[in-house]
Amino acid sequence: MKYLIVGLGNIGPEYADTRHNIGFMVLDELAKQEGTRFQNSRLAYYTEVSHKGRTLCLVKPTTYMNLSGKALNHWMKDLKIPIENVLVIVDDLALPLGTLRLKPKGSAAGHNGLKNIEATLGHSNYARLRFGIGDNYPKGRQVDFVLSKFDKDELPELPALIDRSIEMVKSFVTIGTELTMTRFNK
Secondary structure, three states, X not given: OEEEEEEOOOOOHHHOOEHHHHHHHHHHHHHHHOOOOOEEEOOEEEEEEEEOOEEEEEEEEOOOXXXXXXXXXXXXXXXXXXXXXXXXXXXXXXXXXXXXXEEOOOOOOOOHXXXXXXXXXXXXXXXXXXXXXXXOOOOOOHHHHHOOEOOOOOHHHHHHHHHHHHHHHHHHHHHHHHHHHHHHOO
């Protein structure tokens, strides 16, 4: 059984460890914990890990955020993974830092990566793990905020949140969306 786990972010050192790249950060830590490395492949950095008899195909799109759908669609087709086995990990301004929410589907809520995935797929019926990054920015400074690094007082919280995100990914592939939501969404 294969699952496509897509962490959203932007490539390049100037975007490393920014709020918008939390999807990359979660997959980087998962790969590290499983002792694997990403390889540069078609439209994405790619690696696979196994968990309880399932193959998790980890994808970090190299298309930049605004074309995330192109990479997701390519890998879904290439690996023949049905939409119900796809999980997108994304930063979310509407949730406070420390809040993690798994959703079976939903709106793009203004997120360019999700908007592009929705436009590419023609629907929004795919699971997403929304990682709250807060909305502590002055009016009109949203772009600067999401492309900035986490504040010093936020950094100590990140490792536990990333580990919890990984637990949620593993739960999603073993017990599914609904049970994972019951267990983790508070």
